[in-house]
């Protein structure tokens with residue numbers, strides 16, 4: 012295992028993953044002065060306060076809401092018994108997510124850093140780790156900048172025209188911190204570096220190909236305990252789908268001279284996904300996505316993740332009869348995908364490339380740097396999630412501004428890169444500008460459209476025909492499946508009116524129902540994702556009361572609005 016291995020940590024006979032989540036010391040500030048005073052942090056940070064990890068600091072630390080850093084974290088830990096001598100093993104510290112950029116020291120030794128919020132990175136610490144107490148120090152920088160992805164401090168001409176504080180170019184709060192678990196990882200130096208699964212259709216079943224990248228030795232594979240060779244054929248009954256989310260235990264073992272050198276296990280589903288004409292196919296049959304765009308957002312935690320919140324959200328989706336969601340507008344936590352795999356929820360996995368713009372008068376080269384970062388996070392996302400049955404498509408961006416000469420080429424580059432890295436899934440990007448050049452690079456049109464809200468506000472009566480016309484125009488132009496990746500309305504919880512008016516639960520429920528009817532009548536519409544699953548925090552803005560986007564069908568604390576009830580009646584008539 013090298014620190015660069017995309018393999019998720021696990022504990023087994025050959026590997027160890029120690030969760031370092033819990034209470035860490037924390038301090039805001041550029042230079043917080045290290046306890047040892049010589050700037051290598053081996054003594055830890057001076058005078059920190061206790062905070063919880065995973066968690067953003069903005070909603071946790073009183074008064075720190077709009078503080079975006081840099082800030083410092085310290086965690087002291089002892090490695091488990093048997094760690095030393097490492098003896099042919101390597102050690103690394105792995106972060107599920109440090110938003111936005113991080114620099115890491117262990118016992119005064121600089122291990123390295125990472126840029127980009129919602130994707131994991133691991134840093135080798137074999138040389139720095141010691142028996143006894145270890146001092147881990149992390150600087151996290153969440154500041155906004157034009158040369159970051161997603162960008163902030165964007166010139167007004169290059170945004171959607173909304174003004175936010177903090178000055179983001181996107182409609183969610185720029186939470187900062189250690190948002191997912193941090194782990195100490197031990198694994199064989201000369202072991203299994205990567206395992207890649209690919210599934211291809213085969214008659215009614217599928218062929219599972221397993222590519223193992225490992226050091227010298229004999230590799231063996233078992234599936235649900237039975238030895239297999241790659242490619243391995245599975246029957247239709249063994250395939251993964253929302254109706255039957257079958258998971259299989261794939262075990263990869265590496266032996267040298269008959270001795271076990273490394274072992275890696277994956278619980279995975281086997282399924283195929285493809286676009287045929289204007290249809291999206293799962294296991295060779297047309298499928299329609301019903302669901303939501305979902306943010307990782309909760310009070311106090313901010314963008315910090317916990318399995319409990321993910322389980323709550325995905326079980327509620329299931330209860331409503333939804334079968335899918337988009338990870339808006341960034342890759343979601345790995346445990347959320349574990350739950351999606353298990354519940355049979357199909358996922359459109361999105362990179363953090365929201366609010367991209369492509370100014371060509373770009374003296375600082377920010378556009379080029381943003382493109383590099385967008386390509387980089389795309390590669391990291393695919394490396395992390397490519398073996399997931401639940402992930403059925405890649406979204407390489409959300410609502411890029413397209414009125415620039417270089418925009419279409421940039422989106423084509425992102426789409427082509429995704430296809431080059433993984434040819435087994437459709438690729439697209441969510442757009443509110445379906446007529447702009449660029450969509451031709453996508454396999455499916457991901458359409459964000461808000462008739463009855465941003466367009467024709469208050470006009471339930473015309474919203475249906477406006478959406479119908481838009482969908483038909485887009486379909487005539489591209490002849491591809493269309494997924495309505497966003498539509499909906501804000502509803503203040505508990506606000507009611509008859510007849511329905513904007514910002515009330517009735518208006519939201521009525522609008523969603525009407526627009527779903529329009530979409531459901533069109534066979535080329537391969538899915539409808541209501542925006543949004545739950546209310547979420549935004550930056551301050553004149554159109555965001557309480558700094559919240561109220562388009563959720565659930566409140567921020569996951570209480571149902573009228574629209575949730577209505578969706579359940581539509582999608583789950585049996586037990587509504």
Ligand code: GCU
Pocket residue numbers: 181182183340409410443459497542560562
């Ligand atoms: C956009 C955008 C979302 C945003 C939504 C809204 O389409 O993609 O991030 O929250 O509109 O304004 O509610």
